[in-house]
Amino acid sequence: MDLYDWLLFLHVLSAFLAVGALTALWALVLSSRGATPTLAPASAMRFGQTAGIVVGIGMMGAIIFGIWLAIDVDGYELWDPWILISIVIWAISGSAGGQAGKAFATGTPEGRRAGIRYQAVNSVGLFVILLLMIWKPGA
Amino acid sequence: MSVLASIRPDEVNFPLFLHVFGAMLLVGTLFAVALATVLAWRRPDDAVGLTRFSLLTLLMGVLPAYILMRIGAQWTESQENFPDDFDPTWLGIGYITADAGALLVLISLILGAVGLRKLRSGSGGVGFGRAVGVICILLLAAYVVAVWAMTTKPT
Numbered sequence: 001m002d003l004y005d006w007l008l009f010l011h012v013l014s015a016f017l018a019v020g021a022l023t024a025l026w027a028l029v030l031s032s033r034g035a036t037p038t039l040a041p042a043s044a045m046r047f048g049q050t051a052g053i054v055v056g057i058g059m060m061g062a063i064i065f066g067i068w069l070a071i072d073v074d075g076y077e078l079w080d081p082w083i084l085i086s087i088v089i090w091a092i093s094g095s096a097g098g099q100a101g102k103a104f105a106t107g108t109p110e111g112r113r114a115g116i117r118y119q120a121v122n123s124v125g126l127f128v129i130l131l132l133m134i135w136k137p138g139a
Numbered sequence: 140m141s142v143l144a145s146i147r148p149d150e151v152n153f154p155l156f157l158h159v160f161g162a163m164l165l166v167g168t169l170f171a172v173a174l175a176t177v178l179a180w181r182r183p184d185d186a187v188g189l190t191r192f193s194l195l196t197l198l199m200g201v202l203p204a205y206i207l208m209r210i211g212a213q214w215t216e217s218q219e220n221f222p223d224d225f226d227p228t229w230l231g232i233g234y235i236t237a238d239a240g241a242l243l244v245l246i247s248l249i250l251g252a253v254g255l256r257k258l259r260s261g262s263g264g265v266g267f268g269r270a271v272g273v274i275c276i277l278l279l280a281a282y283v284v285a286v287w288a289m290t291t292k293p294t
Binding site (some may be wrong): 002003008009013015016019020021022023024028029031038039040042043046047048051054064130131132135 | 151155156159160164165166167168169170171173175178182184185188189191192195196200240283286287289290291293
């Protein structure tokens with residue numbers, strides 16, 4: 001395996017971590033609806049904190065190895081529109097993810113509603129980045 | 140070489156997107172089941188709630204994600220128009236992890252359904268949840284290998 005192989009593997013694995021843990025967080029949101037949620041609040045909080053940390057690790061890995069790839073690969077530049085747009089969306093998405101964690105941590109119904117909104121922004125952002133990574137418009 | 144590796148026919152993009160997105164959802168639902176199982180082990184006071192959560196996630200999330208991933212994989216391969224004798228190692232690893240994974244997913248779904256029924260009737264079920272959690276951790280390990288094979292494409 002050469003450097004390109006390692007970078008691509010770690011970039012994609014990080015993306016899987018981020019989207020995977022975000023999927024787990026949506027499962028948590030769905031299961032904690034209503035008057036009798038499936039999980040006790042303490043368990044839900046622990047689950048959410050752990051999955052949130054994994055989302056953060058995945059997003060950091062994806063951007064670090066992604067930028068490294070863009071520098072390493074001859075055909076790509078950091079200022080290619082699809083890469084630049086992805087980096088901007090990643091920043092917005094990451095910020096929303098951080099806000100979601102803070103909102104959920106308040107443990108209030110208002111915090112939960114705000115957390116869901118921020119998590120939706122985070123998810124849509126990662127979804128759009130996935131589309132850009134597959135289609136690579138302009139590449 | 141790197142540039143060549145990034146070029147693919149346009150008609151492959153949508154099936155590839157379905158394959159990758161399905162695989163990400165599959166990994167996510169398996170991760171949720173595995174994490175809830177580990178937490179249930181460490182928090183015996185809420186083991187029933189965590190096990191119920193993990194089994195519901197398994198039954199509602201894993202199978203649709205697997206189907207999306209598998210259909211996307213087959214569609215991608217058909218759009219790639221590989222020659223008949225094209226049989227690289229990475230594709231073989233993909234098939235092995237997907238098809239052996241299907242068997243493990245099926246076993247875990249059966250165990251999960253039985254476990255959920257036992258939880259609802261109040262006659263146990265946590266043990267079934269733990270067995271399902273162990274299977275999901277094994278599947279996650281296998282899918283890390285699959286991601287490695289799909290990205291590095293060893294010959």
